[in-house]
Amino acid sequence: MFFASDNWAGAHPLISECLTKEAAGFASAYGTSDLDRSIEARFSDIFETDVAVFYVATGTAANSLALASLARSGGVTFAHSEAHVIEDELGAPDFFSGMRMVEVSGSLGKMNPASLKAQIIRFPQDAIHHGRANSISLTQATEQGTIYDLSEIETLTQIARENGLGVHMDGARFANALVALDATPAEMTWKRGVDVLSFGGTKNGCWCAEAIVFFDPAKAREMSFIRKRAAQLFSKSRFISAQLAAYLDNDLWLDLARHANSMAGRLRDGLAASNTARLAWDSQSNEVFAVIPRHTAKSAENKGAKFYEWPIPKDLGETVHEDETLIRLVTSFATTSDEVDRFLQVLQQD
Numbered sequence: 001m002f003f004a005s006d007n008w009a010g011a012h013p014l015i016s017e018c019l020t021k022e023a024a025g026f027a028s029a030y031g032t033s034d035l036d037r038s039i040e041a042r043f044s045d046i047f048e049t050d051v052a053v054f055y056v057a058t059g060t061a062a063n064s065l066a067l068a069s070l071a072r073s074g075g076v077t078f079a080h081s082e083a084h085v086i087e088d089e090l091g092a093p094d095f096f097s098g099m100r101m102v103e104v105s106g107s108l109g110k111m112n113p114a115s116l117k118a119q120i121i122r123f124p125q126d127a128i129h130h131g132r133a134n135s136i137s138l139t140q141a142t143e144q145g146t147i148y149d150l151s152e153i154e155t156l157t158q159i160a161r162e163n164g165l166g167v168h169m170d171g172a173r174f175a176n177a178l179v180a181l182d183a184t185p186a187e188m189t190w191k192r193g194v195d196v197l198s199f200g201g202t203k204n205g206c207w208c209a210e211a212i213v214f215f216d217p218a219k220a221r222e223m224s225f226i227r228k229r230a231a232q233l234f235s236k237s238r239f240i241s242a243q244l245a246a247y248l249d250n251d252l253w254l255d256l257a258r259h260a261n262s263m264a265g266r267l268r269d270g271l272a273a274s275n276t277a278r279l280a281w282d283s284q285s286n287e288v289f290a291v292i293p294r295h296t297a298k299s300a301e302n303k304g305a306k307f308y309e310w311p312i313p314k315d316l317g318e319t320v321h322e323d324e325t326l327i328r329l330v331t332s333f334a335t336t337s338d339e340v341d342r343f344l345q346v347l348q349q350d
C-alpha cells in the first residue's frame with residue numbers, strides 16, 4: 001500500500017527494457033547521439049512546434065535552471081505559496097536564478113489572478129531596492145492535486161504578458177494534468193502562453209528523466225551554458241533519451257498517467273463513501289488528500305500503509321478537528337486496484 005509518492009514507484013518494464021537495449025555499443029556523448037537528436041525531434045512533434053530540449057537530473061534542477069534562463073538581475077518570480085519551487089527546493093531556484101521567489105495566494109494550490117496582480121504591482125521595473133517583477137511559475141498539476149484548466153492558465157499568462165514577465169510551468173506531473181484535461185501538450189503550454197516547461201518523466205514510470213522544454217528555441221540560447229555551469233550536462237545523455245523513447249512511444253506516458261489518475265479516482269470514490277475518512281477537497285490528478293482520525297492514520301501505518309501526513313492549508317484549517325490529521329495519498333503507474341481496495345478496507349477496520 002504505497003501512497004507516499006509517485007517517485008516511490010520503480011520504472012515501467014518497457015522503459016527498463018529500452019535502457020538495457022541502448023546499453024550496448026557506442027554513441028557520441030553530451031546529447032549529440034542519433035538517439036538524443038531523434039528524441040528532441042519527437043518532442044517537437046508532440047508539442048507541434050520546434051522546441052529546444054535540455055535534460056537534467058531532477059525536477060528541482062529543471063525548475064531552477066528554467067527560471068535561471070528567464071532571470072535578470074534583481075528579478076522576482078511569482079509562484080503559489082505552496083509551490084514546490086517555494087516550499088520544497090531548499091532555495092535552489094533562488095540560488096541558480098539569482099532571483100527572489102515571492103508567494104502568491106490562492107485556494108487549492110492555484111494562484112489567484114487578483115493576488116498575482118497585487119504582488120506584481122509591488123515590484124515595478126525601476127524598484128532598485130526591492131526587486132523587479134521578472135517571471136511567474138505555475139505548477140500543473142498543482143501540489144494539491146488540482147489542475148488549472150486551459151482558461152485559468154491563459155488568465156495567468158495574460159497577466160504575465162501584460163507586465164512583460166516570462167512564464168514557467170512546473171510539469172513534474174505534466175502527463176497527469178494533460179490526460180485529466182484531455183488537452184494536447186501544445187494546448188496546455190505554448191498555445192496558452194507558457195515559455196518554458198519542466199517536463200517530468202520520473203514520477204510517471206521513468207527511472208530518471210526530466211527535461212526543460214523551450215517553446216521558442218531562441219530563448220534557449222543561454223541554457224547550454226546555464227546547465228553546464230550547474231553541473232547538469234549528462235555525458236551519457238542517451239540513457240535519458242532511451243527512457244524517453246519508450247516513454248513517448250505509442251503514448252505510453254499518457255496511458256501510465258491515465259492509470260495513475262484512475263487509481264486516484266478509485267481512492268476518491270472509496271474515501272467519499274467511507275465513514276471513517278473524508279476527502280479534504282476534490283483533486284483531479286493522481287494526488288488525493290483525506291482527513292482521517294489520528295488513530296486511524298497510526299493503525300493504517302502499522303498495517304503497512306505508506307503515506308505522508310500533510311500540513312493543513314489555511315482554507316481547510318477550521319474544518320479539521322484536533323483528533324484528525326490530513327494525509328496525502330499519491331498513486332502511480334504501478335498502483336493496483338487491489339492495493340487501493342486493501343487500503344480502503346484498512347481505514348474501515350480501525
Ligand SMILES: Cc1ncc(COP(=O)(O)O)c(C=O)c1O
Pocket residue numbers: 057058059060061063084085139142143170172173202
Ligand atoms: C510539483 C513538483 N515539482 C518538482 C518536484 C521536484 O522533483 P525532484 O524531487 O526530482 O527534485 C516535485 C517532487 O516531488 C514536485 O512534486
